[in-house]
Amino acid sequence: MEQKERIALFIDLDNLVGFCLDDGLPIDIKGEIKKLEEHGRISIRRSFGDIVKLPMAFDKKQELRQMLQANLVQHEDIPHYNNYKNTADIRLAIDALSTAYTHPDINYFAVIANDRDFMPLFAKLKEIGKTVIGIGSTSDSVGELYKSACDIFYYHDELGQQKPKIEKRSVSSEQDVINLLLETVEYLESEEKKPLGATIVPEMKARADLDFKNYSYGSFRGFCEMLEGRGIISTVPQGGDVIVSIVDQSGDSDTGAVALRASGLMNDYMEFVKSVFKLRADLPDHEQRLEIYQKADELLAENPDGVSLKELSKDVTAALGLENGEQTAVYKIIYTLYRSECFLAERTEDSYNPQILHSIVSHEDMEKNLIKRLIILFRKHNPEREFNAHKWSEMFVGNTSFSRLIKFVYNYE
Numbered sequence: 001m002e003q004k005e006r007i008a009l010f011i012d013l014d015n016l017v018g019f020c021l022d023d024g025l026p027i028d029i030k031g032e033i034k035k036l037e038e039h040g041r042i043s044i045r046r047s048f049g050d051i052v053k054l055p056m057a058f059d060k061k062q063e064l065r066q067m068l069q070a071n072l073v074q075h076e077d078i079p080h081y082n083n084y085k086n087t088a089d090i091r092l093a094i095d096a097l098s099t100a101y102t103h104p105d106i107n108y109f110a111v112i113a114n115d116r117d118f119m120p121l122f123a124k125l126k127e128i129g130k131t132v133i134g135i136g137s138t139s140d141s142v143g144e145l146y147k148s149a150c151d152i153f154y155y156h157d158e159l160g161q162q163k164p165k166i167e168k169r170s171v172s173s174e175q176d177v178i179n180l181l182l183e184t185v186e187y188l189e190s191e192e193k194k195p196l197g198a199t200i201v202p203e204m205k206a207r208a209d210l211d212f213k214n215y216s217y218g219s220f221r222g223f224c225e226m227l228e229g230r231g232i233i234s235t236v237p238q239g240g241d242v243i244v245s246i247v248d249q250s251g252d253s254d255t256g257a258v259a260l261r262a263s264g265l266m267n268d269y270m271e272f273v274k275s276v277f278k279l280r281a282d283l284p285d286h287e288q289r290l291e292i293y294q295k296a297d298e299l300l301a302e303n304p305d306g307v308s309l310k311e312l313s314k315d316v317t318a319a320l321g322l323e324n325g326e327q328t329a330v331y332k333i334i335y336t337l338y339r340s341e342c343f344l345a346e347r348t349e350d351s352y353n354p355q356i357l358h359s360i361v362s363h364e365d366m367e368k369n370l371i372k373r374l375i376i377l378f379r380k381h382n383p384e385r386e387f388n389a390h391k392w393s394e395m396f397v398g399n400t401s402f403s404r405l406i407k408f409v410y411n412y413e
Contacts, residue, residue, distance in 0.1 A: 005040030006106045007133075008099050009033075010092050011073065012113035013049030017064070019114045019137035020156070021055070021408060027064060029071055029112065031159030032135055036110055039133070039152075043106060044099060045073040048088040052079070086117065093121045100130055107131055112156070114142060122149045135159070171208045174215065178227065180204055183265055183386075185233075185244055190390040190403070195244045197221070265391045269378070273395075276377050277332040284329055286397045288320075289370070292330055293337075293363040295319050296356075306346065306357040309334060333370060340369035368405065371396050375409045 011029070020027045036042055047068055051061050068075050078088040096109060109125050110133040111118055122132045134150030136142035138157045147153045171177050184203045188195045201220050204210055217223045224242060227233045235242040273283050284292065295316045300307060307315070313331035322330065338345055338354060342365065346355040359366070375392065378385075389407040393400045 005108055006043045006103075007036055007040050007108040007110060008044040008096070008103070008106050009036060009042055009046070009073075009110045009112070010096050011047035011049075012089060012092055012111070012115060012118075013047045013051065013064075013068075013075070014054070014088055015049075015113040015115050016047075016156075017049070017054055017056070019141065025137065025157050026411075028067055029073070032110075032112060032154070032156070033071055035154055035159050036108075036133065039108055044103075045071065046092075046095060047073050047075045048078050048092045048095075049075075050079050050088065051075075051077060089115060089117055093118065096121060097124065100125060100128060108133060110135065112136075114146075116143070116146050119146065119149045126151070168206075169208050171210055176208075177210065177215065177223070178232065180208055180210070181223070181227070181233075181244075182246055183207075185246055186265060186391060187386065187388055190388045196238065197224070197241045197244065200244060265386065265388050266395050268385075269392055269395050272378055272382070273374060276374070276381070277329065279329050279332070281326065281329070284326070284333070286367070289333060289367060290363055291320055292316055292333060293359075293366045296334060297359055297363075300356060300358045306355040308348070308353050309338060309345075309356055310353045312356055336370055336373050337366050340373055342366050342369055367397075368402075371402060371406065372409045375406055379410055 009032075016029075017027055019025070033042065051064060054061060054064070056064070065075070076091065078091055092111075096111070099106065100109065107129070108131045111122075112135045114136045122134070125132050131152070132150045133152045133154070134147065135154045135156060136146070138155055142153075142155070171180060181200070181204065184200050184207065185195045188199060188203065193199060197220055212219050212223055215223070217226050221242070224233065224235050224244060228235055231247055234245045234247055236245070270282060273279070274281075277283065283289075296312060299312060299315050299319070310331065313327055313334055316334070317327040317330050334343075334356070335352070337343060338356065342361045343359050344357045346357065348354055361369070371392075379387075387410055389403040389410065390400045392406045393402040396402060396406075
């Protein structure tokens with residue numbers, strides 16, 4: 001029977017969590033374990049880091065510990081007693097070198113990290129005849145020098161990732177196919193993937209039972225030419241393929257084109273917000289919400305003893321000249337901020353009508369807390385629905401500046 005190679009796996013946990021949060025990747029090592037087992041048997045599995053200090057909610061830290069246990073990883077908590085963050089790195093390097101000398105039968109050493117500080121460790125391991133397997137975040141964030149210091153290198157985002165299940169839907173009209181294409185391009189862009197035809201078509205077919213031959217344009221290329229002629233998309237040739245971009249219709253007077261851009265995911269998200277807040281109209285836009293926060297602060301400053309939430313909502317609505325029907329939206333916004341501890345308040349017999357004293361966070365933080373709450377509610381009520389952080393950000397603030405915050409909240413809070 002052929003003897004399998006033995007492997008030692010070492011994880012810089014602070015680094016793993018850091019690059020996963022930065023790049024919006026799942027914090028899991030099942031893919032790494034599966035790939036390493038192709039090389040041999042993993043005899044040692046150890047991680048080092050300060051889980052307590054990680055920028056995650058408590059329940060997510062518990063899930064992190066459970067993930068390590070499920071993958072049979074022995075974790076050592078290395079508290080940060082001072083401003084130096086290299087304590088865990090040093091502990092990992094010492095343990096790896098100690099293992100190399102005390103277990104001469106282990107020839108493969110795998111390290112999950114994105115840290116050039118480990119390059120001297122890699123050099124020493126190679127000097128004593130060991131094979132070094134490096135595992136970093138993505139091809140965009142790992143430098144060639146770090147990668148070349150390893151004998152074998154893998155990317156975390158390419159190992160064992162599974163896309164969320166997307167329920168296939170039927171497409172019965174040309175408009176359905178157009179909406180599907182726009183959603184797919186937006187999804188690929190939100191995942192920072194190039195929207196090439198070779199990538200778009202399989203993604204569209206994963207979302208719907210679709211055959212371009214059933215339509216007059218006959219092929220994906222013909223479909224793109226038709227939409228380009230209408231000014232809905234633009235294409236740029238690349239090799240034998242095309243890169244597809246959605247044309248900005250914000251200044252277009254063609255109401256059909258504007259309606260088309262408003263369709264799809266963003267429209268679904270708008271409807272969710274309206275339903276969860278029980279609104280008849282759309283949620284006030286970003287600028288209107290900032291005005292609501294400002295006016296609420298001004299009214300509270302005029303009333304040192306505070307104002308009841310319902311009365312404050314009514315006064316803000318009147319002061320800003322909003323319609324009476326919009327008072328519900330104002331109330332829901334301020335109530336959500338109260339629940340998110342953006343105001344100092346006193347409880348009353350009516351739990352939905354506390355006495356609001358004054359705000360304790362900035363208007364920007366109020367906006368972030370409102371967005372966080374809605375994202376958490378969406379995840380809770382729609383765990384299987386597709387999530388696009390760019391579209392959520394555009395809906396909330398009119399651009400993609402909040403995409404990273406939204407993706408973080410959806411994945412880790």
